[in-house]
Amino acid sequence: xxxxxxxxxxxxxxLMILACGMARGDDKPAVxxxxxxxxxxxxxxxxxxxxxxxxxxxxxxxxxxxxNPEACLALEKRLAAVLSTGASRDAKDYALxxxxxxxxxxxxxxxxxxxxxxxxxxMARYALELNPxxxxxxxxxxxxxxVNGKLKIGVIGSLASRHDxxxxxxxxxxxxxxxxxxxxxxxxxxxxxxxxxAAKALGDFLAKAPTDVKPAVTDAYLAxxxxxxxxxxxxxxxxxxxxxxxxxxxxxxxxxxxxxLLAALQQKD
Numbered sequence: 148x149x150x151x152x153x154x155x156x157x158x159x160x161x162l163m164i165l166a167c168g169m170a171r172g173d174d175k176p177a178v179x180x181x182x183x184x185x186x187x188x189x190x191x192x193x194x195x196x197x198x199x200x201x202x203x204x205x206x207x208x209x210x211x212x213x214x215n216p217e218a219c220l221a222l223e224k225r226l227a228a229v230l231s232t233g234a235s236r237d238a239k240d241y242a243l244x245x246x247x248x249x250x251x252x253x254x255x256x257x258x259x260x261x262x263x264x265x266x267x268x269x270m271a272r273y274a275l276e277l278n279p280x281x282x283x284x285x286x287x288x289x290x291x292x293x294v295n296g297k298l299k300i301g302v303i304g305s306l307a308s309r310h311d312x313x314x315x316x317x318x319x320x321x322x323x324x325x326x327x328x329x330x331x332x333x334x335x336x337x338x339x340x341x342x343x344x345a346a347k348a349l350g351d352f353l354a355k356a357p358t359d360v361k362p363a364v365t366d367a368y369l370a371x372x373x374x375x376x377x378x379x380x381x382x383x384x385x386x387x388x389x390x391x392x393x394x395x396x397x398x399x400x401x402x403x404x405x406x407x408l409l410a411a412l413q414q415k416d
Contacts, residue, residue: 178211178218179204187225194237202241209248223249227257236266243270252280259286268298272305284311291317300332307336315340319348322356322364331363338367341374343383350387365391365400369407376411385411 182204189201205222212218226249229242239261246254255278261271275283288311290302303321306314318340321333337345349368356364368387376384388408391400 178208183208183222187229190229190238190241191232191234192238193241194235205245209245212249219249220251220253223251223254227254230257230261239267240270243267243274246274247277250274250278250283252278252282254278255280255282255286259290262286262290262302263293263298265298268294268301272301276305276308284309284313287311288314288317296326296329299329303329303332303336307339310340312340312342312344315342315344315348319345319352322348322352322360327357327359330357330360334360334363334367336367338370341371343375343380346371346375346383346387350390365396369400369403372407372411376407376414381411381414 186202186204189197190205193202205226208222212222223246226242226246230239234242243258243261246258250258255275258271258274261267262275264271272287275287284306287302287306287309291299291306291314294302299321303318306318315337318333318336322330322337324330324333334349337349346368349364349371353361353364353368368391372384372387375381375387385408388404388411391404392408393401396404
């Protein structure tokens with residue numbers, strides 16, 4: 148079966164993650180520094196029409212340096228440096244995919260500006276979503292007011308994927324955005340974060356939500372109730388379910404609220 152080169156790149160990134168998780172001690176091959184240097188030279192002019200194997204030494208180094216913080220940091224720095232050069236979009240795409248696997252706070256300053264790049268914003272978010280550092284979440288929050296349209300929706304989604312509670316006020320402010328797609332994305336993000344502050348923001352906005360945004364707000368509010376109940380905040384969840392059980396709500400919402408309320412009432416404190 149033939150796969151597009153970008154699909155192969157995604158598969159390779161997934162395999163790197165798997166390999167990093169499986170590699171242990173003597174199972175890891177030694178880094179071939181000469182081959183890695185050659186691969187970084189090839190990366191300067193790399194595009195998705197190029198033989199993907201020219202970058203394999205870098206992939207191998209990702210696996211080999213796992214568990215060696217100093218070596219991994221050195222590799223991360225080299226990949227981050229590519230992002231500020233005149234390298235091709237495809238080369239930067241590869242660097243970002245790889246930084247998703249090994250990225251730390253070290254690479255965030257190089258990735259953050261790309262959140263505003265229409266061609267690379269998606270991959271920059273991809274790199275930051277799994278980056279465990281607080282700096283990565285901060286970069287996403289700071290990008291939120293700088294981007295619009297699809298890029299803003301993407302950043303909202305990435306913050307939701309990180310379950311970033313600190314972003315709740317900024318995301319809540321977008322519920323009233325003039326772009327209904329942004330407003331709906333904000334609602335779903337708050338539902339994904341699902342803490343008490345997110346629930347309050349959705350509850351406060353629900354009555355004034357425009358017709359084309361209200362379904363997203365309602366769904367997100369129900370999602371918050373489910374998360375709150377799961378985390379032991381039974382009273383808060385019950386209050387949400389009761390508020391959505393009125394005759395003014397669509398039938399499917401009333402049914403969902405009733406089911407949620409029954410589940411909450413049956414749950415022991």
